[in-house]
Amino acid sequence: MVKIDNDKLRKARKEMHLTQEQLAEKADLSDRHLRSMESGNADDPGAILLYNISKALGKPMEEFFIEESDEEKE
Numbered sequence: 001m002v003k004i005d006n007d008k009l010r011k012a013r014k015e016m017h018l019t020q021e022q023l024a025e026k027a028d029l030s031d032r033h034l035r036s037m038e039s040g041n042a043d044d045p046g047a048i049l050l051y052n053i054s055k056a057l058g059k060p061m062e063e064f065f066i067e068e069s070d071e072e073k074e
Contacts, residue, residue, distance in 0.1 A: 003066040004050070006040040012057045012064075013038075026056035 013023050020038070024031040029049060036042035045053070047061075054061040 027052040
């Protein structure tokens with residue numbers, strides 16, 4: 001399972017000088033959902049939604065992934 005690094009997402013948004021509302025509009029999602037994602041309270045956003053966010057931020061999707069460590073897999 002792939003998880004999203006909410007801190008990297010927030011940092012990328014701020015580097016682009018976008019508000020949550022602006023990014024949500026560009027990525028075609030609600031600002032409420034984006035706030036949940038940035039706070040770490042959202043479920044898996046799915047590939048299409050993550051693609052839209054990544055495209056709006058000009059970053060590769062993989063930049064926002066948290067990979068499971070070997071310890072977590074055991």
